[in-house]
Amino acid sequence: MSVRKIKLTSSEGTEFVVDADVANQSVIMRNMLENCEAHDAVIPLPDVTTPILAKVIEYCTHHRTGAPIPTDDANSVPKKTDNIGKWDTEFCQMDQETLFDLILAADHLDIKPLLDLACATVANMIHNKSPEEIRQTFNILNDFSLAEISKDNERMEQK
């Protein structure tokens, strides 16, 4: 039996053809394929733009032979940001906007290792920075000045 081929289409309609084991790294796509009887399948991805989809496929292709990562309970195990491999580090060299879009895509497609990697990369950009430095890194405006945060004041008083 030949390798299953999957055709993925981006929001702009660009088509990408990948092997099944590449697509299967996305839990969403894996579930779709299991339910699909046809040997070759077409999966439209209207939420993912072409450049992002390309990056996702690049990642999944490189990691196609990797062992599946055991699922942890995301909230209980602290995540490490210091065990990112060389290829992964270079892969993440991209502008911030693309990185954030990649996080969203990995989230939607449920590709946990990619999500972890992208989040860890962002976390590393935040690490050891003061609030002002973080603002400068991400070009964020400080919008506190007008509002007082009183809810937590109350809560703290009760403690």
Place this chain on the structure above:
Amino acid sequence: MSPPNLVTDVLHEVFLYLRPENPFTSQTLPFCLLSCSLVCRIWYDEARPMLNEILDFSVFRLLFDDHHYTTNEINQLAVLLTESRHNRVDYFNMPERMTINVNYTSGMDDFDFAVEGLVNILTLQPPNLTELLFDINHTAYTSVQRVHRITDRFRRLEPVCSTITRLHLLGDAGGPKHHAHVAGLLAALSRHLVSLKLTRFSLDPHTLDSLTRCESLHELELRYIRDGEALHTALPSLTELRIFHYAYDQYVPQDLAVSALARSCPRLESFTIESDHPNLEPIAEFKSMLALATDCLALKTLCLVRYKLADDRFVTLILLRHCRALKRLHLNWCPNLRGGTAVRIKDGAWAKLETLSLQGCSELALGFLRTIVASCPRLQELVVPDHLANQAVEIMTGARFVRQGVRRDHGWDQWKRSERGKENGEEERGGKQGGREQSGGEERGREQSGGEERGGEQSGGRNVEANKGVVKNVEVIKVDVEGNKIEEGNVQGNKVEGNKVEGRNVEGDKVEGINVEGSKVEEKDVEENKVEESKVEEKIVEGYKGKGNKVEESVVPQVVEAAKQRKWRALLPSCNAQRS
């Protein structure tokens, strides 16, 4: 504003990476998460709940308290507080005390940077930061030098000198010859200083001189100080003193000091002498203690621990004859206190006494307990010496006290008066109960559970309804103001209609702690009712257990009047819920 595609889900995922290792210990402050929470409002909304989960905010309340912070951490904290102030985030309001321990860092360069961090924080003037604690419990030369540098730096800080009102010096900074700088800081703070605590400190002349200038001082606590012979020279200028606490492990006579307090501190409310060892001589003799009792008419709290002089004569001639305002009396581990039949509580002595502790008084006679519970109408808490623990049961429960716990190794057996009579007979509950069961005293019912007759906060969740059965046994009078019912009442001649006066604490009406049930009308500040406090003391509602004591008729109708007045009615919803 955050970049649009850094949505909260994504932020949440990212922040999970910034959480410190589980289990979280205070050794690692989550600086990253804290920084994130101060970036902008969306980041705050996402990060703050995470912080609330993992962080004990006492690290902000008591700055640098629990472990040694590195120079970097000190400065990071200063940055966080600066941002908090600017962004009006509540971290800025949290600091109350800053601990200064000079052993933060290794090299002197780093040290200066650390001091700058501290200075930055103090200059921000967090509104609740009023206390400095100097840990100067070391003698190494570099440490002593560092103390000098810090104190010299601080005393020139105008913000420090006007906002710091509490100072605690823990240790001796290498000895009296090094105290000039610390004394200088004390002098700089002296004008506004309200509380001064010295632990294991030597009272050198410089410090004494600075102490003399602390004319606003309310609280002076001296623990294991050295060279304290000249203490009395500083006390006369401390005319605002309210609290005096002296703990010692070496004998130094302090009669002059106690006499000075008697002469100069008319507002003194609390006086404590704690000897560390049973064989130590008392630092204040009969005469100076008598002067204190005679002249300090506002004295509410008196604690004498391991005080050999506290014998029956002392109690009779000093504590009973004077000390009219006394609310809390601790005579712990006083070996000569017997409480024989000659010690009589009469003429209104100890009329306001609410707490009495006789912990560890191993010679105390059982009869004294009987005298106390019979003669102290407002007594709410009594700690019995453990050698009487078994025999005390009958006396205590007969007077409606409930045992809280017994610790024989600590010499105590604690009882609290219950306003509802016995619960399930006496139980020996381990440890102290958190529940507030008594009326009057300093425990005001704060619970407001809308209309219910239940104290929400009581441990044991005492339900008045459930007590009805018990109530019958002791003929407790329960009256419901709103419904104007008299339940299980036996209130002949009292005209206590429509009064819910059970465990009542109607602060708003200044009718505090009326306890008609069972009942002694206690501690009423009834200006509105025009009842003199003295009239209602030790009055017992007629019919209670047939003892035949009566409430003065003048009293009760006025209580009724107050209830009928609109003002009291307005308080009724909270009345019903309050238990004092």
